[in-house]
Amino acid sequence: MPAPPRRRRPIARGTLSRDAIISGAIELADREGLDAVTIRRLAHHHNVTPMAFYWHFDDKDKILDGIAEQLLAGIDVPPLTDYPWRDQLKALLEAVLAGLRPHPNIADLVSTRILESDAGLAIAERTLELLQRGGMPDDNAPEISGYLLASLIGMITVEPGRRFGGDSDERDDEVRVRTASLMALPPHKYPNVVRAGSRLFASTNPDAYYRLGVEMLVTGLVGVATHLNAPQKSKRSTGVASRSSK
Amino acid sequence: MPAPPRRRRPIARGTLSRDAIISGAIELADREGLDAVTIRRLAHHHNVTPMAFYWHFDDKDKILDGIAEQLLAGIDVPPLTDYPWRDQLKALLEAVLAGLRPHPNIADLVSTRILESDAGLAIAERTLELLQRGGMPDDNAPEISGYLLASLIGMITVEPGRRFGGDSDERDDEVRVRTASLMALPPHKYPNVVRAGSRLFASTNPDAYYRLGVEMLVTGLVGVATHLNAPQKSKRSTGVASRSSK
DNA sequence: ACCTGAACACCGTTCAAGT
DNA sequence: ACCTGAACACCGTTCAAGT
Numbered sequence: 001m002p003a004p005p006r007r008r009r010p011i012a013r014g015t016l017s018r019d020a021i022i023s024g025a026i027e028l029a030d031r032e033g034l035d036a037v038t039i040r041r042l043a044h045h046h047n048v049t050p051m052a053f054y055w056h057f058d059d060k061d062k063i064l065d066g067i068a069e070q071l072l073a074g075i076d077v078p079p080l081t082d083y084p085w086r087d088q089l090k091a092l093l094e095a096v097l098a099g100l101r102p103h104p105n106i107a108d109l110v111s112t113r114i115l116e117s118d119a120g121l122a123i124a125e126r127t128l129e130l131l132q133r134g135g136m137p138d139d140n141a142p143e144i145s146g147y148l149l150a151s152l153i154g155m156i157t158v159e160p161g162r163r164f165g166g167d168s169d170e171r172d173d174e175v176r177v178r179t180a181s182l183m184a185l186p187p188h189k190y191p192n193v194v195r196a197g198s199r200l201f202a203s204t205n206p207d208a209y210y211r212l213g214v215e216m217l218v219t220g221l222v223g224v225a226t227h228l229n230a231p232q233k234s235k236r237s238t239g240v241a242s243r244s245s246k
Numbered sequence: 247m248p249a250p251p252r253r254r255r256p257i258a259r260g261t262l263s264r265d266a267i268i269s270g271a272i273e274l275a276d277r278e279g280l281d282a283v284t285i286r287r288l289a290h291h292h293n294v295t296p297m298a299f300y301w302h303f304d305d306k307d308k309i310l311d312g313i314a315e316q317l318l319a320g321i322d323v324p325p326l327t328d329y330p331w332r333d334q335l336k337a338l339l340e341a342v343l344a345g346l347r348p349h350p351n352i353a354d355l356v357s358t359r360i361l362e363s364d365a366g367l368a369i370a371e372r373t374l375e376l377l378q379r380g381g382m383p384d385d386n387a388p389e390i391s392g393y394l395l396a397s398l399i400g401m402i403t404v405e406p407g408r409r410f411g412g413d414s415d416e417r418d419d420e421v422r423v424r425t426a427s428l429m430a431l432p433p434h435k436y437p438n439v440v441r442a443g444s445r446l447f448a449s450t451n452p453d454a455y456y457r458l459g460v461e462m463l464v465t466g467l468v469g470v471a472t473h474l475n476a477p478q479k480s481k482r483s484t485g486v487a488s489r490s491s492k
Numbered sequence: 493a494c495c496t497g498a499a500c501a502c503c504g505t506t507c508a509a510g511t
Numbered sequence: 512a513c514c515t516g517a518a519c520a521c522c523g524t525t526c527a528a529g530t
Contacts (some may be wrong), residue, residue, distance in 0.1 A: 038502080038503065038504085039504065039505090040501080040502075040503065042503085050503090050504080050505090051505085051507095052508090054505075054506085059504080059505075060504065060505090165503095
């Protein structure tokens with residue numbers, strides 16, 4: 001075993017690695033948003049020149065790919081069991097949510113990159129397996145697995161008030177200001193919006209917010225699965241075709 | 247990540263206006279992606295110096311706001327009727343989808359900007375009105391209106407294969423290449439992914455893809471509404487609480 | 493009211509060269 | 512193998528000035 005390469009340079013040299021770069025990028029994005037993730041800022045953080053990154057990555061886009069990959073790798077996919085497929089799928093969705101919620105600024109990076117890493121493939125594979133157990137036709141399962149992930153990410157993106165600064169004082173200020181501007185709208189034109197008020201900007205209970213969202217997803221999924229399995233006995237509230245809803 | 251500088255011909259002078267700028271930006275984004283929308287390229291297209299834009303907009307972000315606003319303004323909200331709320335909501339979702347589908351590169355701009363324009367407020371108002379008719383509790387309706395929009399946008403973002411170039415030859419090539427790389431995966435590890443094959447990258451029928459997605463949304467919505475209205479008589483497949491799903 | 497010239501700080505990327 | 516120096520093309524934005 002060769003001796004570790006002796007570094008004569010003064011500072012933190014040699015700590016630059018793919019993983020370290022990605023982790024730094026994720027931290028920065030969480031703190032200041034994806035726009036703050038520039039090669040030059042990352043380089044400065046790692047005490048290195050910007051050009052150093054081009055040995056580790058082809059271009060900046062590959063760093064974004066790496067971010068998505070690391071986020072996906074951080075998701076604990078629950079083990080496959082014999083429980084009902086809906087329960088397992090729900091648990092899977094919750095696991096994905098748990099992994100992405102801490103990173104609202106970059107969660108959407110994964111939506112188009114699931115099939116590009118082992119971690120993502122494992123999640124897709126599991127989703128398809130559970131959909132198959134639910135009797136979902138092969139033609140629809142891939143599309144549906146896409147909806148599910150996209151919807152989860154959308155939930156995170158639009159979580160009421162999530163984009164109003166970190167500390168809770170300035171967050172409250174934002175919510176108050178925006179709610180006030182809603183209240184200034186003509187109530188005869190936007191009665192429901194005005195009545196909704198601050199609820200449009202601040203979730204009182206984020207966990208409940210996500211719980212309801214996941215419930216909606218799973219409910220819709222089960223309904224569609226049921227219908228696709230037995231299209232002849234279509235139920236009124238879940239019928240997929242031949243509705244005169246215009 | 248600069249796009250290849252493929253410039254188009256500038257247009258006549260004196261036509262610079264808020265709307266013209268936004269429209270130009272939308273066209274450019276549709277053609278080359280949001281990253282291609284730079285103030286300098288827009289300026290060149292309008293035969294004007296970049297600084298000219300700062301009279302019309304405070305900064306670039308305001309241009310993005312304008313894009314979202316114009317997209318929302320292009321949505322034909324169906325008139326309010328006495329039809330069942332689910333049918334009307336479905337029609338509303340379809341209208342939003344119809345308005346955003348032509349702009350997959352920028353559809354996600356609207357997800358956080360609905361409440362920032364009259365057009366967006368009209369859609370939010372209508373959504374809340376229909377949810378209210380469905381008996382949705384005031385506490386949940388705002389959250390749910392967020393899910394719905396976010397899910398629609400997510401559907402567009404992850405539409406299988408939508409990000410593989412405009413012309414269909416190069417699209418087919420992409421699909422073939424990516425499918426082939428899936429087929430190279432170990433089938434014992436990813437049996438369902440391998441079986442899904444090209445369906446993960448190319449939708450044979452986009453309309454059907456979106457129809458199923460909307461159906462899932464509405465079905466989930468109806469299920470949740472039913473449950474939230476009568477939590478005591480919870481049905482197994484739609485129960486929101488007290489599930490032992492681990 | 494509407495736009496430009498000049499200038500600034502910052503960005504991604506290439507390439508030859510250094511160790 | 513891993514990183515830097517120098518250079519390039521491009522970016523958003525400010526501000527005083529022009530019409």
